[in-house]
Amino acid sequence: MSSHSRIPPHRPPWWPENETWPPVRPWKNHRPFSRRMGCLFGFFNFVGTTLFLFVFIYALNYFGVTHFALDSFSWLLIPAGIVFALFTMAIMAFAAVRIRRMSVPLDEMLAASEKVSEGDYSVRLEEKGWPETRSLARGFNAMVGKLQASDKQRRAMLADVTHELRTPLTVIQGNVEGMLDGLYSADEKQLRSILEETQLLSRLVDDLRTLALAESGTLPVKREPTELADLIRETVTGFGSRAELGSVKLETSLAETPPVEVDPVRVREVLSNLISNALRYSPAGGTVRVSYDGQAVAVEDDGPGIPPADLPHIFERFYKSSDSGGMGLGLSIAKVLVEAHGGKIHAESEMGRGTRISFTLFP
Numbered sequence: 001m002s003s004h005s006r007i008p009p010h011r012p013p014w015w016p017e018n019e020t021w022p023p024v025r026p027w028k029n030h031r032p033f034s035r036r037m038g039c040l041f042g043f044f045n046f047v048g049t050t051l052f053l054f055v056f057i058y059a060l061n062y063f064g065v066t067h068f069a070l071d072s073f074s075w076l077l078i079p080a081g082i083v084f085a086l087f088t089m090a091i092m093a094f095a096a097v098r099i100r101r102m103s104v105p106l107d108e109m110l111a112a113s114e115k116v117s118e119g120d121y122s123v124r125l126e127e128k129g130w131p132e133t134r135s136l137a138r139g140f141n142a143m144v145g146k147l148q149a150s151d152k153q154r155r156a157m158l159a160d161v162t163h164e165l166r167t168p169l170t171v172i173q174g175n176v177e178g179m180l181d182g183l184y185s186a187d188e189k190q191l192r193s194i195l196e197e198t199q200l201l202s203r204l205v206d207d208l209r210t211l212a213l214a215e216s217g218t219l220p221v222k223r224e225p226t227e228l229a230d231l232i233r234e235t236v237t238g239f240g241s242r243a244e245l246g247s248v249k250l251e252t253s254l255a256e257t258p259p260v261e262v263d264p265v266r267v268r269e270v271l272s273n274l275i276s277n278a279l280r281y282s283p284a285g286g287t288v289r290v291s292y293d294g295q296a297v298a299v300e301d302d303g304p305g306i307p308p309a310d311l312p313h314i315f316e317r318f319y320k321s322s323d324s325g326g327m328g329l330g331l332s333i334a335k336v337l338v339e340a341h342g343g344k345i346h347a348e349s350e351m352g353r354g355t356r357i358s359f360t361l362f363p
Contacts, residue, residue: 232252
């Protein structure tokens with residue numbers, strides 16, 4: 001089985017977006033290290049063996065063990081011996097230089113890997129030595145860089161989760177303590193407030209679980225034949241009362257296509273997140289348009305728009321604007337669910353003219 005048959009046909013979710021897939025093999029562009037070393041070894045071995053056999057046979061003749069007719073070449077004995085000695089010294093010097101040139105970067109990599117194993121992700125290697133050694137150092141630096149970014153993201157996520165959990169827990173604890181101390185009555189209003197905070201916690205836990213499953217590659221996607229236009233229409237209808245409450249008009253433009261293989265529950269969740277955001281930021285009298293052209297689904301509003309500095313980060317976990325009432329996970333969830341289908345999601349926005357978020361469900 002060739003190496004290419006072991007490469008999955010689709011880009012893994014963890015593969016950097018700015019790198020090509022499948023990865024380009026370096027040996028396609030130049031001869032590999034083993035081939036070059038093999039050629040050098042074969043050349044030195046051939047020349048060295050030839051010189052050794054000449055000297056060896058002459059020595060056997062000299063001691064009478066054999067009787068090859070080498071008298072006419074006797075004058076070559078001293079030059080051949082000198083060449084053989086110089087050749088041996090050259091081989092030893094060449095081997096020492098090459099081994100050092102290879103071993104020094106490997107020793108540095110070993111020391112750097114020990115630092116990485118201790119949690120120091122700031123270490124980097126100097127790219128030097130053979131092309132393969134430089135490539136190895138470059139790959140090591142890229143790996144450590146990704147580990148450093150992942151560790152930074154993990155720490156930031158832990159801080160964000162702690163912050164998001166603190167608010168509802170504080171509210172629940174304050175209400176319960178107030179009821180126990182007699183400051184609040186255990187009436188429907190207080191109990192409903194506690195219930196809303198527990199529902200907020202439940203949604204946060206569900207969203208975090210979805211993100212964790214997506215990042216580990218175990219997010220279940222149950223594909224089944226689905227009339228996508230009907231699914232979108234039903235989802236939009238479910239937001240009708242909320243749109244009326246905010247005096248926002250909902251419009252749809254849906255192409256009727258044959259059933260497609262998607263997970264209707266996950267797609268509905270993506271649409272719900274996008275429509276919910278669009279309604280939140282649409283002004284009274286505004287319009288939210290949901291369209292499907294047979295390939296991409298788009299949700300567009302005519303709200304205030306997203307600042308250019310914020311636009312590249314809106315799909316990051318816990319990233320939200322100062323006036324956002326959510327937890328900053330809705331668009332992150334939408335992104336991982338779309339990518340779990342093999343699709344892509346994209347956002348466009350212009351200040352004062354609204355935002356358009358579109359996604360596809362297939363590569």
